Amino acid sequence: MASCHENIDEEKGLLAPPCEINEDDGESPSAQDVHDRTGISYTRSIITVGILFYINLISYMDRFTITGTLPYLQKSFNMKDSGSGLLQAVFLCSFMLLAPVFGYLGDHWNRKYLLCIGITLWSAVILGSSFIPDEYYWLFLLMRGLVGIGAASYSTIAPSIIADLFIADQRSRMLSIFWTAIPVGCGLGYIMGAKLTSAIGGDWHWTLRVIPGLGIIAVLLLLLIMKEPSRGAAEQNGQKHTNNNSWMSDVKALLKNPSFMLSMLGFTTVTFISGSLSHWALSFYKRARVLLYRGDPCQTVICQSDDSQIFGMITIITGIVGVGAGVEISKRFRKVNPRADALVCACGMLGSAPFLLLALTLARFSLVASYILIFIGALLLTLNFAIVDDILLSVVTPRRRSTAEALQIIVSHLLGDAWSPYLIGVLSDLIRKGKPESDLLMFNSLQYALMVCVFVSAIGGGFFLATALFLERDRKRADIESQG
Known part of the structure; x- marks a missing residue:
């Protein structure tokens, strides 16, 4: 031993x-x-990760319940493609504006109570938005923006709590569990939104009344079970990290950290692609079905299946397998190459690009082939979900981690999925502008717009390759600063 x-x-x-x-x-x-240092038992630490996983899960379920009900929302509010993309943009703009607030508070205040406040407000806003009549689109848009309160609170704070409970490989595994909630929540949100709305006759309002109850359960779990560790407790024996610096001085220090900045830009390309595909995949495959089986009705299983269910299952499976595989591959590769984390992320991004291109191209001719290819592309894309956060936590000192998470949220969403669904919608509308409407044009316009994701994936691979040049040095520098 x-x-x-x-x-x-x-x-x-x-x-x-x-x-x-x-x-x-x-x-x-x-x-x-480690657990003697934190004062929190191994069992309670595992349970805490489970609670944070649950919070992350229901948050993404809510976010993609909207996506699953998008055809009903478009019909209800009479929205075009660009209008439906605006729903995601408004939510993420609010998310980004509130992230630095919770990031600063997370480095200075009690994180457990901050989570409780954020999730309570988030649940109340979601419940309120479920009672908005169809003629008040502007009010629904405003309420979706306020949902960013809860997302900003847990996204900036939860990873730093996990980092204060575990070290080394255990931390990587716990982060992989936490981030697995993203694709699983997305998939469950797709399925629940589409199935529940369809089951109750197209009334999308009821789909938003499930998540608030789950949010209240999360608050109770936090209050009754979770015990917050001291900042940096897992990495120092008896030393507590207190942050007396201003927010601006912390940001300046982060801007001078090349590994953090480059990995953040790489993760931005991930959010751009995932935001575009998660928002538009259902519409894309529905339009492909119209072309494929318009004149020749198909009786096979794939023809009669629901796209929301298929894409939801793809999201869940690739998320569970991809996030876990990324952590394990990186862990083993790290034994022979200290830059393994960044290199695994780069390979995932560069490898996903050709599969995404083929998936978009072949959807016009074979749904089965397209779904297989997009499964592989999504699997490669999800390899870096947990690894990126592991890079951040290893190159940033404990007293700046919530601020670093907040800065990563701002940049990755501002330049990523805050505008990518809207951009894809605008490009699709521009391609069709001035041309006679047809099913083929509807499909081709969205297909060509989504091909932007292929180029973004290649750019992301370049950012992660650049990260590998600085990763080892910045980790040693953060370790020295953490040790005082």
Whole structure:
């Protein structure tokens, strides 16, 4: 069994090799030392991750319940493609504006109570939006913007809590569990939104009344079970990290961190693609079905299946497999190459580009082939969900982590999925402008617009390759600063 050594060589003032955890022995002494430092047992730490996973899950379920009901919303509010893309943009703009507020508060105040306040307000807004009549589109748009309160609170705070409970490979695994909630929540939201709305005769209002009840359960779990660790407790024996710096000084320090900045830009391309596909995939495949089986009705299973259910299952499976596989591949590759995290992300982005291109191209001729290809592309894309956050936590000191999460949220959504669905909708409308409407034109316009994602995927791979150049140096620098 490996023994645990101090992280600082006092004679030389340098970092010694970190403690190794013998994973075959389960809860090894070094891992137990971590939980002694935090004052929180291993079991309660695992339960805390489970609660944060649940919060992340229901948040994305709400976000993509809207996507699952998009055809009903377009009909109800008489929206064009650009108008439906605006729903996601308004939500994410609010999300971005509130992220730095919660990021700053998360580095200075009690994170447990901040989560409770954010989720309570979020649940109340969602419930209120379910009672908006169809003629008040502007009010529904406003309420969707206010939903960003809850998303901003947990997205900036939850990863820093996990980082304060675990170290090394355990932290990577726990982050992978947390981020698996994104694709699983997306898939469940697709299915629930489409199926529930269809089951109750197209009344989308009722689909928004399920999530608020789940949100109240999350608040109760936080209050009754969760115990917040001290900042940086897992990495320091008895030393508490307090942040007396201003928000601007923390931001300036982060801007000078090349690994953080480049990985953040790489993750921005991920959000651009995932935002575009998650918002428009259902509409794209519905339009493809119209062309494929308009003159020749099909009786096979794929023809009679619901696209929301198929794409929802693809999202869930690729999320569970991709996020977990990314962490495990990176962990093993890291033993021979310290830049493994960034290289795995780069391979995922560069590898997904050709599969996305083929999936969009072949949808006109074969739904089965297109779904298989988009499954592979999405699987490669999700490899980096947890790894990107692991990079952030390893190159940023504990007292700046919530601020770093907030800055990553602002940039990745501002340049990513806050405007990508709207951009795709605008491009689709521009391609059709001035031409006679037809089913083929409806399909082709959206197909050509979505091909922007292929180029963005290649650009993302370049950002992650650049991250690999600085990653090892910035990790050592963060370790030294964390040790004081």
